[in-house]
Amino acid sequence: MTTSYDYDLFVLGAGSGGVRASRVSAAHGARVAVAEEYRVGGTCVIRGCVPKKLLVYGAHFAEDLQDARRFGWDVDHCRFDWPTLRDNVLFEVERLEGIYNDILERNEVEVIPQRARISGPHEVTLEDGSKVTAGTILVAVGARPFVPDVPGAEHGITSNEVFHLETLPKRVVIAGGGYIASEFAGIFHQFSCHVTVVNRGDRILRHYDEQIRDRLLTISLMKGIDFKFNAPFEKIEKKEDGSLRIQLQGQDPIEADMLLWAVGRNPNTEGLGLEEVGVKLGKNGAVLVDDDNQSSVPSIYAIGDVTDRVQLTPVAIREGQAFAETVFGGNPTRVDYENIPSAVFSHPPIAGVGMTESQARDKLGSYKAYVSDFRPMKNVLAGRNERALYKIIIDEETDQVVGIHMIGPDAPEILQAAAIAVKAGLTKKQFDETIALHPTMSEELVLMR
Incomplete structure (x- = not known):
């Protein structure tokens, strides 16, 4: 860090990854500024996973209220009002945006509500035409929805x-x-x-x-x-x-x-001036970086969806933490991309971690898949025929659990704990030795034989 620049770190984008990198770098003593042209919080908080999950919760009530009748509840006069849910979700988004702003303010990170363009290895030009310099520039502008070139x-x-x-x-x-x-x-x-x-x-x-x-x-x-x-x-x-x-x-x-x-979604690199200063981009505009998030220009780094490695919010946050620890914390840190859990909040939801069965078939000498196909207890009493399915993939040579995949109620909540077991390299024998928690759906994970 040196006083020859206006800032030690200038971040483009105040999404989840940019906010984490900014506040941790500032905590390590760096002078940090963040440029955000829209709203602090990024895609996940403002128009992505958080408001979408709230809509998922709202949608679930349609089936829950129907099922409630079988459990003795009189719910004959229910009416759904979209504006009520929409406005409450948007209000929650505003609340979270305020929290993110407070986090940056508490860590003395300067927020600049303008679009920024990189105009040199250590220079950024703001929308109002002013220029600032920084020892390190971090690109964390995320991605945007792709719209195909189709008439209309x-x-x-x-x-x-x-x-x-x-x-x-x-x-x-x-x-x-x-x-x-x-x-x-x-x-x-x-x-x-x-x-x-x-x-x-x-x-x-x-x-x-x-x-x-x-x-x-x-x-x-x-x-x-x-x-x-x-x-x-x-x-x-x-x-x-x-x-x-x-x-x-x-x-x-x-x-x-x-x-x-x-x-699909494309990295938000158009008009940022990256190629003009020598930053190499991939075929879809993604910033190409090494294991330390560093681009082809040594002073310019990138994290999150703009790199198009793994487009998940927790990954962007982990990359932001690793960047800050490595560049400003004196603690070289790299992200491990193996066995990242993921979920689809569909109806019912899906969750998975590690190898799928087809991947195990291609990569392992021999494998075994254990499957539990069952009707959740709640669905039975509700008269709903919908079935859950859990699958565990085993490397037969080592007995190690290399993948867990499931579809059914609360699958993402269950998988988060199960992902720890896969990350830790636990064996099927250790799963079998674990006593079941009954009656639960998750007990199926330790009962497959």
Whole structure:
């Protein structure tokens, strides 16, 4: 750290990763500034995982209230009001944004509410034309939803706009087969919208275990969600009444009230001046970095979704911590990307960690998969036929548990603890020796034989 620059660290982007890197670096004595052109908190807090999870909670009440009747509750006069949920979620987002601002203020991090562009290895130009210098620059600007180049694509919306809908659409088409498409399909279906998921490929959630994702597809179809596979978009037309006519290749047209693009996210590097100063980018605009988050320009680092390594908020936070410890804390730290747990907050939710069965088949000399396919106790009394499925993948040579995958109520909550076991390299024998906690769904993890 030196006084020859205006700041020791200048961060572009005040999302989860940028905030963590900023406050930890400042705690180590660095003079830190953060430029944020929109709102402090980033995608996750403002228009991503946090408000989306609140919508998931709200959607779950549709089934919970229906099931409650079987448990003796009189809930005959229920009515859902979208503006109430929408406004309460937005209010919670504002509260969290205030907390993030307070965190930066308490750590004496200067927040600059402007867009910033890198104009030199140690220089940043702000939107108002002023220039500042920094010993180290950190790019943490995240990613944005990708909208394909299809005629009429502008008539659709992205996940950024979902949280501000004036009214709920009656007919929703969701483009994509990933976690965002799967989550919003469940949300809108529970809000009594007719949902059609359109995917240009032949499967959903291709990075998840095949048996688990097939179970989600089966359950979704039983619930009444429609799917169209191998169906690229040709064009979208907006009719006089505001509705949409969606043309697909090899399919009948779909009439809809809303089209949601959920076909991926691209790193937010356009117009940042990175290539002009020598920072190497990948084919989709991602900043290429080494194991220490350092770019091809030694003074410029990048973390989070803008690097397109693992687009998960906890990963960005861990990268921000590692950056701060390494560069300003005198404690060289690297992120371990093995066995990162992930979840899809679909209806029902999916969670997984480690190798899928197909990965084990390709990578291990021999493996064994243990499966528990059961009907949760709550579903039995509720008269709901929906079944949960848990799977454990074992390396037969070492007996080590190398993967756990599940679909069912509270699967992400259960998997967080189970992921510790996979990360620690525990064996199937150690699982078997653990006494079950009964009656729970999670006990299935230690009862598979």
